[in-house]
Amino acid sequence: MARLNIELIPVLRDNYAYLLFEPETGTTGVVDPGDAAPVLAALEQRGRRLDWVLITHHHGDHTAGLLDLKRVTGCKAVGPRAEFARIEGLDCTVAEGESFALGHAVAEVFETPGHTAGHVCYYFRDSEALFAGDTLFVLGCGRLFEESPQAMWASLGKLAHLPPATRVYCGHEYTLANARFALTVDPDNAALAGRARRIEEARERGEPTVPTTIGEELATNPFLRADAAPIRQHLGLREEPAAHVFAEIRRRKDQA
Numbered sequence: 001m002a003r004l005n006i007e008l009i010p011v012l013r014d015n016y017a018y019l020l021f022e023p024e025t026g027t028t029g030v031v032d033p034g035d036a037a038p039v040l041a042a043l044e045q046r047g048r049r050l051d052w053v054l055i056t057h058h059h060g061d062h063t064a065g066l067l068d069l070k071r072v073t074g075c076k077a078v079g080p081r082a083e084f085a086r087i088e089g090l091d092c093t094v095a096e097g098e099s100f101a102l103g104h105a106v107a108e109v110f111e112t113p114g115h116t117a118g119h120v121c122y123y124f125r126d127s128e129a130l131f132a133g134d135t136l137f138v139l140g141c142g143r144l145f146e147e148s149p150q151a152m153w154a155s156l157g158k159l160a161h162l163p164p165a166t167r168v169y170c171g172h173e174y175t176l177a178n179a180r181f182a183l184t185v186d187p188d189n190a191a192l193a194g195r196a197r198r199i200e201e202a203r204e205r206g207e208p209t210v211p212t213t214i215g216e217e218l219a220t221n222p223f224l225r226a227d228a229a230p231i232r233q234h235l236g237l238r239e240e241p242a243a244h245v246f247a248e249i250r251r252r253k254d255q256a
């Protein structure tokens with residue numbers, strides 16, 4: 001099956017949309033266009049016609065460009081079935097266990113409730129690429145607007161089981177703040193400390209920190225490491241269920 005070319009398009013203040021190009025059929029998609037203009041500019045620059053918009057969840061910073069892109073390009077849009085009524089312009093919907101084909105590149109769909117109740121992630125196995133929206137960030141995770149910490153912990157668990165080499169393309173450049181927070185709950189993690197230094201340098205040079213990988217996140221992201229002994233020990237939560245430790249980390253981040 002086909003491997004995608006993936007390009008990052010900065011939109012709005014700190015969002016990322018992603019341009020996907022499937023070379024066997026020439027099919028083009030864009031993930032989470034929070035604004036149409038930068039997407040249209042990228043398409044024009046590359047001489048490509050847009051076929052599909054892929055939406056992870058209903059928030060405006062991920063969907064606001066959808067209708068303009070449809071109007072200008074005639075493309076179609078796919079998004080989470082559970083949020084169909086909250087996203088104007090969807091032509092079809094996907095749910096847990098279903099797949100979506102962008103030309104010959106096939107995405108498996110995971111429902112990842114937490115940030116929103118109907119949030120989905122798109123996993124292109126043959127491209128080793130996950131589009132995680134606002135579920136998993138570099139060294140962070142989405143705020144819990146519509147679901148419980150237990151639900152989000154279970155959602156993150158689905159993503160944690162993907163192959164470690166999987167590249168994770170997330171919805172925001174929140175990495176610097178996430179790194180500084182991560183060090184407060186996992187201060188003795190040498191891999192995290194080294195990564196935080198590299199992130200500071202990358203952001204000083206104005207470079208994006210996306211994509212990350214599942215393997216890197218498992219080693220350094222405190223929201224995936226809620227069950228790890230050093231974090232439990234640091235938070236004084238040795239016996240509690242991992243979802244409770246996760247909830248405490250999320251609570252601290254919300255107050256940071």
Ligand code: ZN
Nearest residue numbers: 057059115134
């Ligand atoms: Zn969001």
Ligand code: FE
Nearest residue numbers: 059061134171
């Ligand atoms: Fe967002």
